[in-house]
Amino acid sequence: MAYFNISLLAKQGWRLLNFPNSLVARVFKAKYFPESNFLQLSLGSLCYYIWRSIWATKDTLEKGLMWKVGTSMNISITQDIWIPDYVNGRLLSRVDNLQCDKVADLISSNEREWNKELIVNTFPEDVADSILRIPLSMEPHEDFWLRVENRRSLDPTAYALQNIYRDFYRKLWRAEIPTKIKIFIWKISWNYIANKVNMNIRRLVNNSLCPRCGDGEETLNHLFCECPVSIEVWRVLSDLDLTGFTNVEFSDWLTMVVVSLSLEKCRTFCIALWSIWGDRNSRIHENQIDQAKRSSDLFIAISKNWTDKWRHPPGSRIKINFDGAFDERSKVSAFGVVVRGSRGNILISSVDIHRGVHAAFAAEAIACRGATQIALAMEEEGIIIEGDSLTVIKKCQNTDQDKSQISPYIYDIHSMKSRDRSLKYEFIPRSANNLAHVLAAESLRRKEGFYLFNKVPDFAEAQARSDNEREPD
Template structure:
């Protein structure tokens, strides 16, 4: 996973809980927190309040970093402010900097032609500079408008990613929670050891005293007592858990070098199998009887903001039934180019009036960027 700063990793995990309130507002957890802490607003506009639980205080503390990673995806445009919200990709802070005519309302819906469901080019060209106009026109609009959605920037899917959020924290403040130089060597050596990532992360957590021992849980008011649940002879600190507890001592006593070598040998065997399986050649396979297989691919020209879709439909006998290509204008990214190619493929399957067809991205795993 690559998380070397456990404090920032913890913040990223807390931000994920806040994202859950936005993405699934009807979930039981979101409804409970909303009823108690932000019944008349939403999570982003919520207040900490008095006598709040430790869990709420922790999630609320990560709200700021969550806001820094959010961007609006345009649907109807009625919920998005033209200048106050982040909604234009590839611009600084995703916000427009131009001043605009007072005759235009504050929401993005005023920039969309309600009849054609396309951008109102006349209004946009008159209002914004050339660069901002180009960026706005590259934002795709659906022919079937939906409500405006909040998405996570930096992820093609728009869904929150802990790893992406961690990288955002690193960019904003790479020195936050910096590790003391004395320990740098230890962590570098730890990360270079050929061990499963989950073991490295647990060692890292132990070194920062982040493991959920009874003492730590009691400190965070998540437990009622600190007694070790295994031996009942002392408080469960990190030192007791790994060194003093009689059960742990027995485990260390029984652990022989031979058992360790057997474990590492098994791990090497798993890795070798993974390497062999990854070398398999990806060849075209014909679909089941009477099923049509449609291969598609997309190419993207970043400088021209154009893309091309290539599609070919074959039957079970490998004979080509239909093939087509199409050029798309005002395309913002390689991901969008691939999405357009995928959309064209679905439409082709519908036009062929096939009840069942197989879609496959042709020949490569990523869209070629020209």
């Protein structure tokens, strides 16, 4: 409770920094820090108890604050925290030959790029590398505070996961299945579902027998592995070859199966688990009796719905697909963009190579920005921009200021979108974005960019033809 109370009080300090025009911030500022800001003031005397309580969390709040570089006119190179993941927070005495004070002096304002020569000649190698990895937006915006996780204050063993669990979650989030199914798999991995055993423990039901077969308690093992209805589903899906995973606890079984399967088979496996749970609920709430057939039919229906192909844009509109590819070792990314008309005809295909990219997440955002630039240059109404990064698409759809690690790219996208409000951003699964993916991945391997009209490179022609084959309505 003490830590919880500190968190609530620190949140009030955060609001004083970020909402200086609110009534409470103006009152506190007028009384306690008229000539400075919340982080710079000392406590003083004759303070009310509530103000002393908020002030007491100032050090805690400051440890979790970092400047996000925009214009960088307000950020001190040595006194402020502005370099992500820098071990000591501030530079302080690590710079001997520094000739400037503000971060803005390290940026070539005309190109909106870091002055690499100045930075490399001024800072130690590790610091210079960290600075050069900070992304900059094409158009400057105001600097703002970010709250970051104070990793040094955490118990390093508190959230430790064995490698197999890390691989399990990576595979799960990469699978091309609906988000609700991913969340469901996550919930059963932690036994967070309302099966009869869990409900009986909480005294919500009188017995814990399986509602489908009535033969044994409805544990997770019974529900998904041992019940005759579930056994029939796995018999239908014999190509998954689950015979080697027996006599283990359910959580271990789930983890090992997901890790061992290919992405495509993992997708099938997760949909089957979802289908089993859906059948079980129908048995209880809808009095369905042909359970095995229903589970198989439900699985087939869901599987078909989520094996998506690229779809032609409606009417006479234009559709732009983008994807990013990233090389962790060299910190190089490539974005693939393909523009197609209502008949699926290729209008433009483009790839650009970017160096000094810090994460795959940023590669997707750079790709989306590239697609938006092409859309504006075409000067067409109602262009649809599609990508398979749900997070990037949601950030493009959201009008609020983004404060994540990719905020410079999202800021540029929002700025461009303000010039053409008919632009529409839509999420699609990877299976419907294969052409853009092929362009990005192969071009990253070749380290070659291009900009082509009315065609794609030879290596992508087969995928372009496959995408343009219409499925029956």
